Amino acid sequence: MGASAVTSFALARLLGPESFGMLNYSTALTAIFFALASFGLENPTILRLVRGGNPASVLGTAMAIRLVTSSVCLIAGCGIVWLLEGAFNTVFWLNVAQLACMSFYVLSSAEFWFKSRTEPLIPAAMRSSAVAVSSLGKIGMAVASVPLVWFGIPVLLEAAIMSLGVYWAYRWKAPRDERALTFDRGQVPGMLKDAYPFVIAAFSVLIYMKIDAVMLGKMAGHHENGIYGVSQKLTEILYIVPVVLTDTIYPTLIGKRTQGKKEFARLFQLFVDGAVVISLVAIVCSILLARPAIMLVFGEEYAASVDIFHINAWACLLVTLSYVRARWLAIEGLQKYESWATAIGAVTNILLNLVMIPRWGAIGAAWASLLSYAVAGVLTSFLLPGTRAVGMHQIRALWPFGRLAAAVRTHYLSKVTP
Template identity: 25%
Template sequence: MTRTEGGSIPQADDTQPTAKPRGGSARSMTITLVGNFFPAAIALATGPILAQSLGVEGRGQVAAATAPLGLAIALMTFGVPEAVSYAVARHPRLVRTAARNGFLLIILAGLLATAAVLSARGWLSGGELEIQHLMVVASLAVMPTLLLGVLRGIASGLQQWSMVAWEKVLASGLRLLVLLPLWLTGHLTPFTAVVVLAAMPVMGAIAYLWLPRRLPPPEADTEKVASTKAITGYGMRLWIGTISGVLLSRVDQTLITPLSSAYQLGLYVVAVNVSEIPLIIHRSVRDVTFVTDAHRSEDAKLAASARISTLICTVVALGLGLTMGWWLPILFGEEFAPAVPIAALLLVAVVLSTPGSIAGAGLSARGRPGLRSIALVIACVVNVGLLVVLVSEYGALGAAWATVLGYLLSSALNQFFLKRLFGVSMLSFYGLRRSDLGILRRYAAGIGRVLRLRRRR
């Protein structure tokens, strides 16, 4: 048995009980893909509803109120959900110990996160009282959302991908079901929109009601690999990168209002909605890759995941980029037409970040989350500096350029660290191999067989 970076959580060897993939990586990927697709589809449906009902200014107010919520949830986890997932993936029989310690730590984090949002609302709102009031409402969802993250970490570590997918389907589906009647009856205001956007994700916890029945037999934590100290140690090393990663992807939405205006944020949010469509597939690949590589590390599989994910993201991004000048103003309203070039830049950022994101998942899965964190910290510092310089001058377009450069730097550093420590060639993450096409063909054939069997039933 070897020790991970920092010596907190031992690496499992072949004698350790590890989580068994349920139905193989292809099945896991498909379930995760469905789980990620549904929220994105709902976001694409609710985006025009919010945009056309609230207008650019109102949509900007809602985004300004909820952006600190998302930022606080991601920043103040201290890496606990990911650490729980990692510990459970390595040692499934210690899931009860990991869960108990994870929940204890996340409650403390939730109290700090709520206080942070309330304390910073004056500055983050740009001095607008209405936005400050909306931030108070959104802050009430911080604690339950953080607790939900630990449940998701447990389910992911046990490779219960169906539960994780159902959580996302329930949360996003309920959001649409509540927003629709509010919109049709004329009651969709910035206040009601904030309540729905903040509260509905928590409802996804219903998906984990049956999780206790799926837990493996317990085992004494004789090596303290799921202790509070071990979870905190791994989580804190990962958390540094999480902070930077979240700042890299979300701080732009938090800073645009104080640096520019709510109008610019309204345009930017719509552009983000469009650019996140290619991420549906990439996040599915990344999430499954993290757990499967933690279970058994294989360089060839890691590189193939990066290449295939990049290929599909590129195809989807090109399709969106070449057509959105036509459909985006129709879908969201003519006043959002200036969001088209912003969305185009963000699509470029998504494609550039894909190989490095998979490399970062590989670093974390192999017990070196600190290196992924270093890459994200460096990229974050560059990104924030660019935001301060570019947003005040160019608004949302400047924020998009800052995102492109930050993502590119983070991606390159993750791949560099993976090569230095584990000898994985950076070039292996790019291009297209015949074996990749074979993987895609086998995957498509497997999905086809499943669909034919279901039809016969």
């Protein structure tokens, strides 16, 4: 469990549903603007650096683009928060503080230089240090009952430590001729063209994953959002299961694909079957433990989170199916369809939230998320061209009884046939 998850659990207990709901709402809303501000520049920038582009020019241009997009998103974000929440209240200042972090994250583009050289240690150390300082600050402020409006300070401090640390590490590690960053106008059109698919994908993912918290906070109130947020954080722990499992088997799947489609299909079906079984075991165990765990860790005021978690937990199965499909698409060279699936899921989530949240509050948001995961992770396999084969793998894993009956029938006939 990461430091961020531990911090979230501690804050939920210390602050209570109302204040924790405000933080959850603010974080979800600003995350959407961050996706736009980053503008999908990471992969195009790293690719140019790996291919031998001048780091001073490539990084300088990437930072300049990010400065413009961050400034636009900062102004637009503050304006939208003003319209949604009014001016100069607690929620307004929490959002403004988190949006202001964009100014620091422009410098964190220096991290791309380390990634292009496969030297992740320094950026990881800076990020861990920043998160640790921010987490201790938030927990200390919660223990001291500091007004919630001041919780934006640790967030700004985290951004400053991370961004300035990575930037000065780049200045220290890079050769002298690469330190003076320059802006190359000629690279801008190419970088924007290459970044466009990534920003659309990132924005779709953030809408897909965060819009429920934004809409719930606005339509049902921050107390309801706080109850939902605890369930959501617990559910995210379950998502570790498909990530670890899939990343472990992925190299083997790539090797089997070179041996022919038939052998690959057989192995992939076994892989999907196993992933589904493991996910189901994790879901059932977590549901059985949910009530005592939530009562022990968070207290009676979060009792309503139990019923929400019983719905959210099943998303682990759908996330698993979506994650293994993404690997299948990568192996087959069809990654573009994953962005379409995510965009469809995001739109579905918004529409379902509009219908379900006013009627059922956090329970409605949980059902909306679960159904949108089913649409994005499984149904789109049959809607999008070129993905129906993996869709059949998913259905066979979800409904294995037909294959089991066929296997029993074949075994029986082999015994009675002379």
